[in-house]
């Protein structure tokens with residue numbers, strides 16, 4: 001399914017909405033380089049490809065359990081952290097993250113055209129939270145001095161908002177990943193139902209505005225299962241565009257949503273390396289992974305994912 005479908009879908013959407021100029025910031029966490037963050041050397045390869053579960057179930061459905069929240073942690077210690085969790089008005093991140101946030105429409109265009117910013121940039125993305133593991137993911141990201149983008153499920157956000165609020169306070173971006181994560185409702189017969197998708201999105205946004213404040217406004221959306229997995233999404237894409245949101249898939253991944261996910265960090269690294277190479281070592285690398293309960297291999301492998309990109313000269317950004 002794949003690439004061709006993605007590109008076709010992408011170009012349709014691109015022609016439907018205005019493309020935003022270049023990357024506002026391409027070198028995310030590189031400018032305000034927190035100690036320890038450095039660009040690595042060399043170059044690399046890319047990879048494309050995707051992906052997960054097209055099946056249907058609803059694997060990742062909200063791991064709404066509880067959540068380990070971490071103490072609203074030491075904003076003090078984190079160089080990029082702002083004391084207030086409130087996002088910049090009309091955005092999905094705090095003001096301090098403006099320096100490394102890239103508009104969703106720009107990242108979408110990079111994926112669709114297989115291009116990227118002048119400074120190679122990696123966007124670590126985590127889907128399906130907040131969950132019991134989100135706090136630990138945030139701890140790891142803080143230790144690594146790397147920002148990420150969380151695609152939260154509205155239903156989980158409603159039940160367990162604290163980890164997402166902490167994520168935002170610590171300089172990460174929070175986008176939405178539907179309210180229900182219900183494949184049968186969003187894609188009956190595997191084809192997008194625009195009315196359901198838009199209504200579900202509105203419900204998720206309403207929850208998010210309660211959690212982050214009324215000015216919260218994400219620029220990107222990730223379809224449950226990925227845009228590439230379904231057909232008939234044109235109307236839904238337009239409905240989202242009318243809401244100022246562009247869909248974002250990915251071009252490399254940790255494999256933690258595969259039918260047979262990696263069981264060790266070595267296996268997870270192999271999935272990332274392979275998918276990245278298959279996409280031709282994209283200058284804008286959008287890595288799919290999850291912070292749903294049970295994604296312990298992803299959590300354990302985070303330092304190596306980060307090292308992988310640093311060694312290849314990538315800075316880290318978030319999707320605005």
Ligand SMILES: [Zn+2]
Nearest residue numbers: 060127128224
């Ligand atoms: Zn998902």
